[in-house]
Amino acid sequence: MEKYEFYGESFLSYPVFLNIKDLPCLVVGGGRVGLRKTLGLVDAGARVRVIEPRPSENLLEMEKNGQVQIKAAEFVPEDLGGMRLVFAATQKAEVNALVAQEAGKLGIWCNIADDPSGSDFFLPALVKRGDLMLAISTGGKSPALARKLRMDLEKIFDAAYLPFLELMGRLREILLAEGHDPEGHRDLFRSLVEGPLLEYIRMEDMETVALLLEPIAGADAMALAVSVIKEHPARKSPEKGECFPEKEGS
Numbered sequence: 536m537e538k539y540e541f542y543g544e545s546f547l548s549y550p551v552f553l554n555i556k557d558l559p560c561l562v563v564g565g566g567r568v569g570l571r572k573t574l575g576l577v578d579a580g581a582r583v584r585v586i587e588p589r590p591s592e593n594l595l596e597m598e599k600n601g602q603v604q605i606k607a608a609e610f611v612p613e614d615l616g617g618m619r620l621v622f623a624a625t626q627k628a629e630v631n632a633l634v635a636q637e638a639g640k641l642g643i644w645c646n647i648a649d650d651p652s653g654s655d656f657f658l659p660a661l662v663k664r665g666d667l668m669l670a671i672s673t674g675g676k677s678p679a680l681a682r683k684l685r686m687d688l689e690k691i692f693d694a695a696y697l698p699f700l701e702l703m704g705r706l707r708e709i710l711l712a713e714g715h716d717p718e719g720h721r722d723l724f725r726s727l728v729e730g731p732l733l734e735y736i737r738m739e740d741m742e743t744v745a746l747l748l749e750p751i752a753g754a755d756a757m758a759l760a761v762s763v764i765k766e767h768p769a770r771k772s773p774e775k776g777e778c779f780p781e782k783e784g785s
């Protein structure tokens with residue numbers, strides 16, 4: 536840091552992106568916070584069970600759609616059987632502490648909504664653009680700041696990053712299929728990510744995008760550009776005036 540030296544005790548953590556597809560995960564307490572954690576787990580493809588005596592309409596709707604399983608009762612330690620991650624998200628500190636204690640006995644990683652220092656992990660604020668994911672943590676010091684930074688970053692890393700990353704991935708596949716040349720590829724990819732490609736994607740200037748892709752994609756450049764930018768499944772209807780889905784700023 537240039538101007539400020541870090542002072543005081545720093546929170547030690549190890550950032551990872553977990554593959555939790557199809558893994559059983561438990562959310563205890565399906566209120567405001569529990570629902571937010573549940574939505575994140577569902578997005579990641581987990582098998583989610585929610586323990587909530589008074590499930591909300593939102594949760595019941597998700598259960599109808601087969602996204603979650605709800606047990607409309609109070610938590611009992613047996614609920615933890617077979618679970619890999621647990622979120623203690625009730626408004627009752629003693630219930631959350633019990634969930635954490637029992638999870639600890641079983642070696643299940645636990646996030647406690649009201650006890651950052653007792654948690655095995657906590658969640659970052661997220662900017663997601665397809666496979667591009669920016670995760671923001673303040674070490675638990677200020678979730679409000681994490682949320683604000685997420686919204687600021689969403690403006691910088693706008694929806695155009697989705698087709699941009701998709702294109703970079705396709706170009707990389709083409710080049711790697713032709714052979715490995717780490718030095719040459721590095722320069723090529725660096726010039727593509729630093730150059731004007733993103734700007735032309737934003738403008739949907741297909742001619743120029745195709746021109747920039749040509750050195751790698753050859754005669755397929757225009758077809759590639761169209762399939763990724765104009766015909767991408769994530770694209771919303773043009774009458775809405777949006778290219779790709781934007782996350783709401785809530």
Ligand SMILES: C[C@@]1(CC(=O)O)c2cc3[nH]c(cc4nc(cc5[nH]c(cc(n2)[C@H]1CCC(=O)O)[C@@](C)(CC(=O)O)[C@@H]5CCC(=O)O)C(CC(=O)O)=C4CCC(=O)O)c(CCC(=O)O)c3CC(=O)O
Binds near residue numbers: 654658
């Ligand atoms: C430690 C952590 C554990 C965890 O939950 O994983 C934790 C803990 C607590 N949060 C509390 C409050 C708020 N949490 C939010 C929002 C988010 N909280 C998230 C994560 C985390 N929250 C982890 C640390 C992340 C980090 O490193 O910063 C986000 C990023 C991700 C997510 O939850 O999915 C999501 C933003 C998502 C987005 O918008 O992008 C807001 C903002 C708002 O609602 O406007 C407020 C009110 C304002 C405020 O307090 O700042 C309280 C109660 C404090 C009290 O009693 O007053 C506790 C408990 C405590 O601190 O004791």
Ligand SMILES: NC(=O)C1=CN([C@@H]2O[C@H](COP(=O)(O)OP(=O)(O)OC[C@H]3O[C@@H](n4cnc5c(N)ncnc54)[C@H](O)[C@@H]3O)[C@@H](O)[C@H]2O)C=CC1
Binds near residue numbers: 564569588625
């Ligand atoms: N980590 C975070 O991001 C944040 C954490 N918090 C903390 O999270 C906790 C929950 O907050 P909210 O979701 O706003 O509360 P809430 O009151 O909306 O939800 C709590 C839910 O837990 C359920 N519940 C109560 N006892 C239970 C039991 N024995 N078994 C199963 N479910 C039970 C209730 O029926 C209720 O639906 C609070 O302690 C709050 O301080 C608050 C804001 C953000």
